[in-house]
Amino acid sequence: MVSTGRPARLLAAEELARWEEDGYLVLKGVLDRAEVRDLRGRVERAATDYRDGPRVGRAHEGATGNREDLRVKNVVSLSDCLDELLDLDPVYRRAVALAGPYLQVCGTEIILRHPRPTPALAMHLDGGAALSRMMTVPGAPVSHVKALYFLTATPGPGTGNMTVVPGSHRIPLPRTGEGFSTHPARARERELVVDAGDVVLFPWNLWHSVGPNNTTTTRVSAVVWYSQLWARPVDYAQIEAHVLDRMTPRRRLLLGGIADAIPSTYYLPAADDYLPTMLAGLPLDAPELAPYVDDRDSHDWRDGAPA
């Protein structure tokens, strides 16, 4: 390959253009067939263990939009099946490009969507009444970005597809439910056709839903949800020590396991190895990283630098 002399970007220019215009990215072939088969097996076993287990309380129950589907939250506390996805490079590097490196994993989920003739989940934004009204301007880091891993394909319409309204991330949320359902942008609704091993990356404020699954196959998927370290996690208050113990240093940081953490550490992480750990394996001269790599001093609150 001929070198352009320009530093490698974490997010290709065409991907950035798609993200800005459509509000989501489909990353093709993140997992190969063998990886999909292995991960799907482990996810299905974790789902069965959960379904057949005590299911005490609601801590692990996510909104499915219907009674039949299964959505298990805070999966890392129940199973190690998603551990490798937490900072899987092709996805993690794009999350860093979009949100910056002061990241956490605010949620981990597995979702089983069974055959059904009607839509599984209504059109919505993530994050509830407060977050769903937040917007970003082009080029600014996002607060939350979700990676939805497809472990089975949705090869055509009516196969349990994720449905999106392209460009809706730039539309202020209508004030009423009726305004939302009748918004002219809804005419652009599109069912995403994906292969097993593909990943859809999207922010909280993309309007999205789940269509009917007229096949005989259960759609199996997994979610790794990233957010800014300073935002509270969605799936947990604190990850248990025995879970953090099995994680690599970066995955531990991503799950809030920051040594000598006092509450403000999540706002100004000061440990010398914080950024090197978060950025290990990424090209440090990538243009998206320049603001962070150059900005160490403003984060060193111990030296009395401005807070």
Ligand SMILES: O=C(O)CCC(=O)C(=O)O
């Ligand atoms: O199951 C899906 O395709 C989408 C789930 C969803 O709406 C979400 O993760 O916010």
